[in-house]
Structures are given as structure tokens and as C-alpha cells.
Amino acid sequence: MKRAMLVLEDGTTIYGRGFGAVGETYGELVFNTSMTGYVESLTDPSYTGQILMSTYPLVGNYGVCNEDYESDSIKASGFVVKELCKTPSNWRSQMDLDTFMEQNGVPGIEGVDTRELTKRIREHGTLKCRIAVYGNEEPDIDSLIQRTIAQPGISECEVVDRVSTRTYKRVYDGQGPEIVVIDCGIKNSIIEQLKARNAGVLLVPFNSTSGEILNAGPDAVLISNGPGDPSTLKHTIATARELVGRVPLFGICLGHQIISLALGAKTYKLKFGHRGANHPVIDCETGRVFITSQNHGFAVDKDSLEGTGLEITMLNPNDWTVEGIRHRELNIHSIQFHPEAGPGPHDTHNLFDNMMTIINRSVSR
The missing domain is CATH 3.50.30.20 (Carbamoyl-phosphate synthase small subunit, N-terminal domain)
Structure with missing residues (x-):
């Protein structure tokens, strides 16, 4: 033994x-x-x-x-x-x-x-x-x-560097919109959700430049989940800032925090984090409550969102931390929880449908 x-x-x-x-x-x-x-x-x-x-x-x-x-x-x-x-x-x-x-x-x-x-x-x-x-x-x-x-x-710790792809990696040739994913440690379940909606998926390293990403011709950019303190990812934050207004921008978990930092908000370390498959989230527009899967130790400071152009779309009723944001004028949307729910409830799978609708509208203009 x-x-x-x-x-x-x-x-x-x-x-x-x-x-x-x-x-x-x-x-x-x-x-x-x-x-x-x-x-x-x-x-x-x-x-x-x-x-x-x-x-x-x-x-x-x-x-x-x-x-x-x-x-x-x-x-x-x-x-x-x-x-x-x-x-x-x-x-x-x-x-x-x-x-x-x-x-x-x-x-x-x-x-x-x-x-x-x-x-x-x-x-x-x-x-x-x-x-x-x-x-x-x-x-x-x-x-x-x-x-x-x-x-x-x-x-x-430089933890994102351990899990991000080292090279540009084509993972799916879909017939739908082309999505470039800034890979900070993406989960397979997120990729599967994008593939199920026939999106083309290209993974790029977390330290890619905005020029390199735009040269790939994306219809949208998604910043993935990943480990660690978002404020340490200076290069990724700068890239996200340079992409603002040039391409529809989405974020999940760590990506949500990176987008917030790129637009001038702040993040902070939670006392013990949110990790589990039963976290409630309130949609601020409809009042509907979703049960979500979460895994994060940092959060966006909601008081720091003032003046960034971002508004809160979802909140956690357990501690009123920010669970979702969008830009008032630009195609920028992000969520703190995991809509792919691997593992967890399927309450928020529709957010991938919403993302595809936003991208398709942008492409058709």
C-alpha cells in the first residue's frame, strides 16, 4: 500500500x-x-x-x-x-x-x-x-x-503557457463562419459545441498578435477558458484590445476576464472560487435563472466596468459576481461560466446558438 x-x-x-x-x-x-x-x-x-x-x-x-x-x-x-x-x-x-x-x-x-x-x-x-x-x-x-x-x-506561475497550442491548429473545417480561438487552455467540449454548429475552428497560441489573427480571416474571435490569474496575460490582453471593433469578439471564463481587462476593467481573486456544476446565474434582462458549470478563481470587478462601454448581462445570486457582459455598441460578448457544461447541466447550450446568430448577422452585413 x-x-x-x-x-x-x-x-x-x-x-x-x-x-x-x-x-x-x-x-x-x-x-x-x-x-x-x-x-x-x-x-x-x-x-x-x-x-x-x-x-x-x-x-x-x-x-x-x-x-x-x-x-x-x-x-x-x-x-x-x-x-x-x-x-x-x-x-x-x-x-x-x-x-x-x-x-x-x-x-x-x-x-x-x-x-x-x-x-x-x-x-x-x-x-x-x-x-x-x-x-x-x-x-x-x-x-x-x-x-x-x-x-x-x-x-x-506561467500556467497558460503550459496548456496553449504552440502552433496554428486547424481542428475543424466547417461550412459555417470561421472562428479563430485564442487558446488559453480550451476544453474539448467547447470545440465540440462549435463543431456541432458547423463552424470552422482554428486554434492559435495565446500569445498570437492581432495582426496574425486578422490575417487568418476570421468571422469572429473567441478567447477560451484557461488557468491562472488573467492580469498576468499582458500579451493576450493587448491582443484583445487591438481586436476590439475589428471583429466580433467572444470570451468564456478566462476569456471573459481578458476581454474585461482589455477594455479597462479590473479583476480580483475570489476567496475560494466557484468550482462545481450547480451554480445559479441570473439573466439580467429576463430574470430567468440558469444552473451552470463553473471553474474559476478570479472574477471581474463590477464597479470597474463603468466607463468601459461594457454592461452586465448576467449575475451570480450567491455572491453577485459578474457572470456575463456585452458592449453597448460593439459585437463583444462574454460569460464567466461554462456553457458547454462538461460536466454539468445543459441549461446554457443555447448561448452557442446565440453566438452563431450574432456572427452570421455580422457576416451578412
Whole structure:
């Protein structure tokens, strides 16, 4: 049996059973409240630089299926669970979670009181942490604590560079509008939603220039989701600013924050973030409430939107954070949550239809 320790930056040390790869990993400890979707979450590029903790107590019971991957591999730095199921039962399962983690070289720890840890994060905010999975020889605890304290925070890590495409990548030749996606760590589910609407999809690196993007002849530009602090992406923000008014511009999650920053708004770090598949969002025009999938640790400061030309279209009734914006005059629209909902409810799939309608109107002019 593998042994494991979870060390927090405040000096807390928690012992448990290890699974996945043997070794050490570090990151920002965050929790996700979804009851299912651990494969999608682990492979979501937005979790790069973070150690994921599931609040649902039993994880792994339906195994792992590669059709559920949101990228080519696990992107979370580690996984913390209450109880790991090692005998999954599902007709789609191709392997158990322990094997999946080991093949990807990612350590995990089980036997942890995830309820108590979640309550601590809700009270104190996200914490830097480190997981050590080992055999008989226990690591030096004091050294682990010191390295955890010294490790960089999420705002000090260049995480988007790890998950963005390195080259221009044609992923679909649709017969509809041509959409250039600035890839900050896009999920496969978003690409599938665009393909389902017959859009042409070209992925470009996060540090592409506006000139390079416009030379590709897009009918619209979408800035994708991704990990980390949006304010550190100076190049992407500048590119977005230069695209304003020249092509319809859309953003999802991190892309929503980048667009806001490009137009002069500000962002800030949430205490413990929004991560789960049951977050309510209010449409400010209709009053309708949608249940959404979310995964973000930063938000747009709604007071900073004044004078930017942007207006709020959606809000989160839990804490009244900004969930959607649009420009009063230009074709600029963005949302903080994940309309593709992988995993999660399908309440907001229609937003992709709305995006295509806006693009088609612009093309027909």
C-alpha cells in the first residue's frame, strides 16, 4: 500500500493512503462540488497549477473513459479524495482511476476528511499545498512544510503557457463562419459545441498578435477558458484590445476576464472560487435563472466596468459576481461560466446558438 501526506502552507500535515504516481506534487488546493465528472475535471486545462479536491465522498466508482477527456491528459497537479473506488462498475469504463493517475504521473491521496478541509478553505481561502506519495521511507515533514510555504502562488506561475497550442491548429473545417480561438487552455467540449454548429475552428497560441489573427480571416474571435490569474496575460490582453471593433469578439471564463481587462476593467481573486456544476446565474434582462458549470478563481470587478462601454448581462445570486457582459455598441460578448457544461447541466447550450446568430448577422452585413 502506498502511503501519502498532504501538507498545507499553514503547517497542517494530513496522513492518508496514496494512489496514482509515487512522488511529490504541489499547487493551490481548490475544491469542486460536482457529484460526477472527475475525469473531465482532472483533464480540464483550467486546473493547471492546482491540486483538485472533490467534496463528494466517493470518487472513481464509474471508472475512466477517454471519451470524457477535456484535453490530452490530466492537467491538475494532484487529487484529494475521501474514498477511492478501486473496483469501478460501468460499461464505458476503460480503466480505474488509480491506474489513470499513475499512467499520467500524477499523485493522489485518499482517506482525507475532505469536508473539514473544504470548510477550512471556505473560511481561510485557497491554500498552497503539497502531496507526497511514498513507500516505506517517510519524507521529512519540516522540509515539506518549508517547500510548501516557498512554492509560487497561482499568480506567480506561467500556467497558460503550459496548456496553449504552440502552433496554428486547424481542428475543424466547417461550412459555417470561421472562428479563430485564442487558446488559453480550451476544453474539448467547447470545440465540440462549435463543431456541432458547423463552424470552422482554428486554434492559435495565446500569445498570437492581432495582426496574425486578422490575417487568418476570421468571422469572429473567441478567447477560451484557461488557468491562472488573467492580469498576468499582458500579451493576450493587448491582443484583445487591438481586436476590439475589428471583429466580433467572444470570451468564456478566462476569456471573459481578458476581454474585461482589455477594455479597462479590473479583476480580483475570489476567496475560494466557484468550482462545481450547480451554480445559479441570473439573466439580467429576463430574470430567468440558469444552473451552470463553473471553474474559476478570479472574477471581474463590477464597479470597474463603468466607463468601459461594457454592461452586465448576467449575475451570480450567491455572491453577485459578474457572470456575463456585452458592449453597448460593439459585437463583444462574454460569460464567466461554462456553457458547454462538461460536466454539468445543459441549461446554457443555447448561448452557442446565440453566438452563431450574432456572427452570421455580422457576416451578412
